[in-house]
Amino acid sequence: xxxxxxxxxxxxxxxxSHALLAGIPLLVGLALALPLGWLARRFPRVAPxxxxxxxxxxxxxxxALFILMPLLLGSxxxxxxxxxxxxxxxxxxxxxxxxxxxxxxxPEATALAATSMGYRRVGRALAVELPLAVPVLASxxxxxxxxxxxxxxxxxxxGYPQLGYYxxxxxxxxxxxxxxxxxxxxxxxxxxxxxxxxxxxxxLTPWARAAASSSAAGSRYSAIARRWRNTSTRQSEGxxxx
Amino acid sequence: xxxxxxxxxxxxxxxxxxPSVAVDDLTLEAPTGQITxxxxxxxxxxxxxxxxxxxxxxxxxxSIWLDGRDTAGLDEAELRRGIGYVxxxxxxxxxxxxxxxxxxxxxxxxxDKAKARARAAEMLDLVGxxxxxxxxxxxxxxxxxxxxVGVARALAADPPVMLxxxxxxxxxxxxxxxxxxEFLRLQRELGKTILFVTHDIDEAIKLGDQVAVLxxxxxxAQLDTPSRLLADPVDDFVADFVGRDRGYRALGFREAPPLAxxxxxxxxxxxxxxxxxxxxxxxxxxxxxxGGAPVGWVEPERLVAPIGREHLHRGGTVARADGSxxxxxxxxxxxxxxxxxxxxxxxxxxxxxTANRVVAAMSRPAAAAVGEAASGGGAGxxxxxxxxxxxGSVT
Numbered sequence: 001x002x003x004x005x006x007x008x009x010x011x012x013x014x015x016x017s018h019a020l021l022a023g024i025p026l027l028v029g030l031a032l033a034l035p036l037g038w039l040a041r042r043f044p045r046v047a048p049x050x051x052x053x054x055x056x057x058x059x060x061x062x063x064a065l066f067i068l069m070p071l072l073l074g075s076x077x078x079x080x081x082x083x084x085x086x087x088x089x090x091x092x093x094x095x096x097x098x099x100x101x102x103x104x105x106x107p108e109a110t111a112l113a114a115t116s117m118g119y120r121r122v123g124r125a126l127a128v129e130l131p132l133a134v135p136v137l138a139s140x141x142x143x144x145x146x147x148x149x150x151x152x153x154x155x156x157x158x159g160y161p162q163l164g165y166y167x168x169x170x171x172x173x174x175x176x177x178x179x180x181x182x183x184x185x186x187x188x189x190x191x192x193x194x195x196x197x198x199x200x201x202x203x204l205t206p207w208a209r210a211a212a213s214s215s216a217a218g219s220r221y222s223a224i225a226r227r228w229r230n231t232s233t234r235q236s237e238g239x240x241x242x
Numbered sequence: 243x244x245x246x247x248x249x250x251x252x253x254x255x256x257x258x259x260x261p262s263v264a265v266d267d268l269t270l271e272a273p274t275g276q277i278t279x280x281x282x283x284x285x286x287x288x289x290x291x292x293x294x295x296x297x298x299x300x301x302x303x304x305s306i307w308l309d310g311r312d313t314a315g316l317d318e319a320e321l322r323r324g325i326g327y328v329x330x331x332x333x334x335x336x337x338x339x340x341x342x343x344x345x346x347x348x349x350x351x352x353x354d355k356a357k358a359r360a361r362a363a364e365m366l367d368l369v370g371x372x373x374x375x376x377x378x379x380x381x382x383x384x385x386x387x388x389x390x391v392g393v394a395r396a397l398a399a400d401p402p403v404m405l406x407x408x409x410x411x412x413x414x415x416x417x418x419x420x421x422x423x424e425f426l427r428l429q430r431e432l433g434k435t436i437l438f439v440t441h442d443i444d445e446a447i448k449l450g451d452q453v454a455v456l457x458x459x460x461x462x463a464q465l466d467t468p469s470r471l472l473a474d475p476v477d478d479f480v481a482d483f484v485g486r487d488r489g490y491r492a493l494g495f496r497e498a499p500p501l502a503x504x505x506x507x508x509x510x511x512x513x514x515x516x517x518x519x520x521x522x523x524x525x526x527x528x529x530x531x532x533g534g535a536p537v538g539w540v541e542p543e544r545l546v547a548p549i550g551r552e553h554l555h556r557g558g559t560v561a562r563a564d565g566s567x568x569x570x571x572x573x574x575x576x577x578x579x580x581x582x583x584x585x586x587x588x589x590x591x592x593x594x595x596t597a598n599r600v601v602a603a604m605s606r607p608a609a610a611a612v613g614e615a616a617s618g619g620g621a622g623x624x625x626x627x628x629x630x631x632x633x634g635s636v637t
Contacts, residue, residue, distance in 0.1 A: 113333030116298055117395075118323030118350050131337045207337040211381035 003177055011163075015185055018162035021083050021155065022148035023193070028084075029091025030141065036092070037099025038125055051097055058093035062154045065089065083155045090151055091144050098140025102133035135208055138201035145193035149186055163189065244272040244295060244403060244437055249304035251290050251460070264290040265460035268304070274402075275433040279450035281440055283483070287460030288439045292405050295437060296322045308403060323350055326396030326404035326434070330412050332388040334380040340366065340391050341376040347399040358398075365394035370424060386417035393425070397432070406438045410445065422448060443484055447472065447491065455480050469495035493568035493604075501570070501603055503563070503584060503593030511537060513549050518542040526579035529554060534590040536560055536583045560585050563592050571600045 004011070036054065040047040069075065069082035106129045114128040153164025166182030169175075202209075251265040265287040272278035280288040293299040295306055297318050306313045313321060334343050344362035349355070366376060369390040380388055389409060396404055410418045410425075426449065429436065440446055446453045447468040455463045455471070457479055464476045472492035475481035485491070507522045508530045519542040521527055526539045529549055538554025545553065558577035561569035563584040574582030574597040581594035 107336075109329070109331065109333050110335060112298070113327075113329060114335070116293075116296055116322055116327045116329075117346050118319045118321075120319045123350075128335055128337075132335075205337070207379045207381070210379040211336065 001177075004181060007181075011166075011181060011185065014161060014163050014165060015189060018149070018152055018164070018185070018189055019192075021080070021087060021152045021160075021162055022145065022189070025084055025087030025091050026141070026145055026148055026193075029088045029095055029144065032088070032092050033095035033099050034130075036096050037103060040096070040100050041103050042121070047100070051100055054093050054096040056093075057089050060089075062086065062090070062151045063157055066155055066158050078159055080160060082158075083152065083160055087148055087152060091148060094144040094147060095140055098137060098144075099133075102136035102140065103129055105136045106132045131204070134201060134204045138197055142194050142197050145197060146190045149190040149193060153182070153186055243274045243307075243309055243435060244278075245307040246270040246291070247305050247307065249291070249294060249301045249306060251287065251294065251299065252302045263459055265294070265301075268460065268462055270454055270462060270465060272435060272437050273452075274309075274435045276451035277429060277436045277438055277449055279438045279440060279446040279453045280456060281443055281446035281450075281453055281483075282456035282463075283458060284441065285458045286456035288441075288456055289407055290460070291456075292407055292437055292439050295403075295405055296325045296327060319350075323347055323399065324401050324403070326399075326401040328389075328392045328396045328404065328406045328409040330408040331385075332380070332392030332409075334388055334391055334395070336380055338379075339376065340371070340378050340380065340383070343380065343391055344394045344398050346395060347401075351399055361398055362394070365398050366391070368397065368428070369394045384417075385413045386421060389413060389421060393428075402435055404434045404436045406436060408440055409438075411440065411442065418445075425449065444491075447494075455483060490568065493571060494566045496567045496604075498563075498565065498567045498570045498600070499603060501563075501584075501595050501599060503595055504581065506581065506583075506591065506594045508536075508591065509549065511549055511551065515542070515545045515547065518545055518549060524579070526555075526577075526581075528579075528583065528591070528594070530591055536585065536591050539578050558583055560589075562587065567600065567604055570595065571597060574600055 033054075036050055040050040065086045066082055067077075069086055070077050070079070073079075073081060073085060075081050103125075110132065111124065111129060114124045119127065152162055153167060155162060156164035156168045163182050163185040166178045166185070170178030170180075170182060246268045249265055249268045250263070252261045252263050255261045268287075268291060270278075280291055282288050290299055294301050295308070295313065297313060308316075308321075308325075334340075335346070338346075341359055341362050344365050345355075345358040348358035348361050353361070363373065363376060366373065371387060371390050371394070375383065375387065375391075380391065383391065389412075392409065396406075410421050413421065422445065438446075438449060440449075450468055452465060453468055453471050454465045457463045463483075464471060464480045466474075469492060471480070471484060472488045472495070475484050475488070481488075506528050507524075508528045509518050509521050511529055511531055513521075513529075518527055518540065522542065525541055525543070527542050529537050529540055531537050537551070538556050539558060540549055540553050540555065547553075555578050558579075559569075559573050560583045561573040563570075563586060570582060570584065572582075573584065574580065574595060577583060577594075579594075581596055582600070583594055584592050586592050
């Protein structure tokens, strides 16, 4: 245990770097997936290309992608940009479908009502569809966050420092405590991401709580809120680390 | 004014099938400041017709004019911001508070937030929603309250034209009637040009200044005032659709002339058995409250205690003495005594009248009201006092 105390500074530094490598691509990937998902719904003909194509990206093995990056980007092998770009690709791969599902969860009647009030397409997407899509979107984002945290640890194989380093280093030195620190660190980090996203969802959806607590149990809005909650439970149960 | 000129909407059929016609060569005018109701069975194209006005649906041919401007030439979003739109289930935004839902169109028009919200608060007051509801979300409201918010939202930017698509059909009958009455009250105040869609002929007749009956396939069957529609359906389809008791319902549009009333003996609530028996030799005796408003009938012979509210027979309706034939006749037919209770504008008893006497007055050939209703008047529609029947039940 003294090893942990002696290396607390390093562990903290690695954890921060791990969080950045997983978190920044999560935000950039979300920013890219939103317009892509919206386009897929707006133009049903290209939807299979956008959704299928982005989904296919997730099948590229992470180590291969990390190694491929310098060739594609012209960067050096140890540049952090390799990891950031690769992680962004994975995030987009996971989130495009989530965005499509999330926008699809907005009741058709509500979207039509927005148009007939005088919203134009983009205004409607930002002011009506996006806020209503938050619950489904947040559950997709939580899956992507956990996936990112676990994929980033693979980057230690190409020598980029983060919590995954303790897994490879501990394995090479047959030092179980160090491996344990790596595992616990990753799990805690994933938990922090999950809580942060839940918190953001909570802050963004006061209306869904109102629907849930409203006594009008038969109202269609609370039915929608119930469906959303169910979806998010299902999705978080299906978290698969790579 | 909304004007349809030879408007047709055709949908391409499935491969191998003929295209289907939703609206067929519709020419129609919805006059400024009046309620025009589109009514018909499902598949008659009434909702399609409505949605072509704000270009949610594009006509296949023909044109739609709004106050002299061809809507096809206007920017879609700007056109829609200038038209109030109310739909079934209200279509409120679940993620916005009631106040912000109502402020939607003013915000789209570029008003600043404070001004839009102040306006929204006014609108909520106008539709009779307590200010306490402003901070709630739509899911926390009943269906009837949501519908009020829907109407408030449509009115917020004060558009001259309103489109209403079955706005009251998703609420229960009692609330529906309340909403209809308040809607008519609002319309008297605001005088909007309204196109109103319903499948309910009773609603059409109650609300419409003019009613357009559409048949399946989107053809206009008849466009007339409600009283004309009841009195003179153009064909079997309209006659069937208007319904069997149209003769009786048409009486709702005929103002009763001053009738010879009978003075009715009354006792106040709380009167003793003796007082009740002394008041009349008739089987039934009318009871009034301290203000002179009729509250119900009692049978003095069967009384064993001073008259309380629990002894009252409440079957009879009351009618305004200057109300419609329908209301007056209904009061007479529903009274256990056979004597219909008539009141003045303040609800105070003025006398009673029997069904025979009402029917006799109706049958008099020279009765002015009869001639006016049967010949249909002009575009002005029905005199306000004759609209609907304001019979309430004696309680």
